[in-house]
Amino acid sequence: MHIAWFKRDLRIWDNEAFTNACKSQYVMPLYIIEPDLWKQDDLSYRQYVFLRDCLKDLNRELEKIGQKLIIKTGDALEIFNDINSQYGIKEIWSHQETWNYWTYKRDLRLKDWFKLNNIKWNEVTQNGVIRGLKNRDGWSKEWQKRMNILPYKPPKKTKDHKFNSETIPSPKQLSLNNDGIEIFQKGGRSEGLELLKSFLYKRGKNYSKEMSSPLTAYRSSSRLSTHIAFGTLSIKEIIQETTSRKKEIQKLSNAEKNNWPRSISTFSSRLRWHCHFIQKLEDEPDIEFKNMHSSYNKLRNESDYEFFFESWKKGLTGYPMVDACMRSLIRTGWLNFRMRAMLMSFASYHLWLPWQITSKYLASLFTDYEPGIHYAQSQMQSGTTGINAIRIYNPIKQGIDHDPDGIFIKKWLPELRNVPKKYIHKPWEDIDYIKEYNPPIVEELEARKAAASKVYKLRKEKSHKIESSKVYIKHGSRKARMKKVKKQVKIKKVEIQKNLF
Numbered sequence: 001m002h003i004a005w006f007k008r009d010l011r012i013w014d015n016e017a018f019t020n021a022c023k024s025q026y027v028m029p030l031y032i033i034e035p036d037l038w039k040q041d042d043l044s045y046r047q048y049v050f051l052r053d054c055l056k057d058l059n060r061e062l063e064k065i066g067q068k069l070i071i072k073t074g075d076a077l078e079i080f081n082d083i084n085s086q087y088g089i090k091e092i093w094s095h096q097e098t099w100n101y102w103t104y105k106r107d108l109r110l111k112d113w114f115k116l117n118n119i120k121w122n123e124v125t126q127n128g129v130i131r132g133l134k135n136r137d138g139w140s141k142e143w144q145k146r147m148n149i150l151p152y153k154p155p156k157k158t159k160d161h162k163f164n165s166e167t168i169p170s171p172k173q174l175s176l177n178n179d180g181i182e183i184f185q186k187g188g189r190s191e192g193l194e195l196l197k198s199f200l201y202k203r204g205k206n207y208s209k210e211m212s213s214p215l216t217a218y219r220s221s222s223r224l225s226t227h228i229a230f231g232t233l234s235i236k237e238i239i240q241e242t243t244s245r246k247k248e249i250q251k252l253s254n255a256e257k258n259n260w261p262r263s264i265s266t267f268s269s270r271l272r273w274h275c276h277f278i279q280k281l282e283d284e285p286d287i288e289f290k291n292m293h294s295s296y297n298k299l300r301n302e303s304d305y306e307f308f309f310e311s312w313k314k315g316l317t318g319y320p321m322v323d324a325c326m327r328s329l330i331r332t333g334w335l336n337f338r339m340r341a342m343l344m345s346f347a348s349y350h351l352w353l354p355w356q357i358t359s360k361y362l363a364s365l366f367t368d369y370e371p372g373i374h375y376a377q378s379q380m381q382s383g384t385t386g387i388n389a390i391r392i393y394n395p396i397k398q399g400i401d402h403d404p405d406g407i408f409i410k411k412w413l414p415e416l417r418n419v420p421k422k423y424i425h426k427p428w429e430d431i432d433y434i435k436e437y438n439p440p441i442v443e444e445l446e447a448r449k450a451a452a453s454k455v456y457k458l459r460k461e462k463s464h465k466i467e468s469s470k471v472y473i474k475h476g477s478r479k480a481r482m483k484k485v486k487k488q489v490k491i492k493k494v495e496i497q498k499n500l501f
């Protein structure tokens with residue numbers, strides 16, 4: 001028997017693993033719900049609710065071609081063991097998964113067990129992430145090559161072997177409780193396709209102008225992240241659709257074009273970033289908890305952070321834009337890029353909290369949680385990569401720039417509803433309202449300056465520069481800078497590789 005093991009690829013269209021598994025006549029389409037995975041801090045109720053939609057939708061798709069999705073709940077190794085004793089597994093088909101440290105360890109465990117039991121595990125790629133990469137040279141070329149491959153088509157008909165399936169456990173059965181979400185994003189491929197179409201033909205027109213404000217980004221961003229994270233759509237098919245839309249836009253009159261060319265081009269670069277970021281975690285799975293650049297191990301070692309952490313978590317920092325973003329995220333499961341960056345930056349710089357704890361909490365709030373993007377971005381916004389410019393967001397300025405009238409703030413912070421516009425970004429200056437809202441837990445400018453001074457001091461150290469170049473060679477995107485970096489540290493490539501890998 002062959003098994004098509006669905007992981008984060010919950011679709012049958014453009015699913016190489018499924019298409020290949022179906023070349024055998026005797027196939028079990030399998031999804032395993034792993035209770036131990038759902039016990040991890042980064043996983044949550046909102047993600048599981050989305051997953052359930054996707055599984056139901058995938059089952060409908062499979063039924064259309066003759067078979068249903070087989071659901072099993074438990075430890076993956078034990079489940080494969082049971083199936084093997086009952087039917088004898090010859091081959092397993094799945095996608096290479098670059099996910100959290102728990103799934104990384106699970107896959108290593110399974111690899112050994114499959115080998116021991118003479119089961120061939122075919123792991124195919126589903127995006128531009130390259131396994132076993134030595135460094136980033138030539139990465140973009142390979143990524144482009146993969147994105148040009150035609151979509152894999154599912155068979156028209158499959159045979160139903162009447163395998164036993166279980167029902168999908170309720171969140172409660174997995175001890176997952178609602179953590180405050182009220183507005184859910186719906187899962188399933190049909191929803192994802194609708195979003196793609198409405199974005200490329202309607203909503204995305206002003207993407208480049210409107211993506212940074214939380215007032216407009218809910219509508220003007222693609223909102224595809226959760227679908228990409230669960231694989232209801234492949235990144236490749238989104239890229240191919242975007243490229244063909246780009247060609248259509250080029251043919252439009254200037255009046256019709258409007259803001260489309262810029263928006264589509266900005267969107268295309270974001271899609272490319274998706275794999276670029278996940279590649280970092282693929283190459284170094286422990287960046288989930290380890291600073292990318294070890295010099296930063298010296299920073300943020302204070303253990304007395306409970307009050308700051310709790311205030312930030314609940315949206316009670318006294319900074320309206322930070323609190324509104326946090327409370328909206330808790331209730332919707334989504335936030336635009338700039339505001340995610342500001343939340344992380346405020347926690348890491350102003351509050352001096354270790355990103356290892358704040359990123360886990362944010363991960364659980366993002367329905368679109370994608371560890372590869374998440375931890376690399378968390379480190380980038382905390383200044384621990386050593387290769388990116390330090391960007392410390394001023395939350396007052398972010399509020400003035402992206403929510404000038406305080407509409408977003410008032411929506412999520414009812415206690416500020418009657419604060420006049422003049423004071424909405426600094427309510428502590430309005431003595432009439434100060435009682436209804438927390439006073440700021442830190443002094444903004446003072447905290448920002450103190451953080452900047454510690455980080456810049458560290459960046460001046462010679463050892464920092466040397467390690468930065470190593471990090472860059474391993475993880476940095478390849479542009480003209482590469483040559484400069486190599487020259488700067490005066491080390492030959494051979495030597496670098498010897499030290500690094």
Ligand SMILES: Cc1cc2nc3c(=O)[nH]c(=O)nc-3n(C[C@H](O)[C@H](O)[C@H](O)COP(=O)(O)OP(=O)(O)OC[C@H]3O[C@@H](n4cnc5c(N)ncnc54)[C@H](O)[C@@H]3O)c2cc1C
Nearest residue numbers: 221222223224225270271273274337340341369370374377
């Ligand atoms: C601290 C922090 C944590 C983040 N965690 C996640 C996460 O867990 N999951 C996640 O998908 N994104 C994450 N992002 C990146 C980004 O904020 C989201 O991808 C984006 O907001 C999702 O909304 P969208 O699909 O409408 O994006 P769009 O703006 O419509 O972009 C389309 C797609 O491009 C990719 N993309 C967009 N921005 C980025 C980026 N900066 N880096 C890498 N890929 C990008 C995503 O796949 C996204 O779905 C994080 C950003 C920060 C600053």
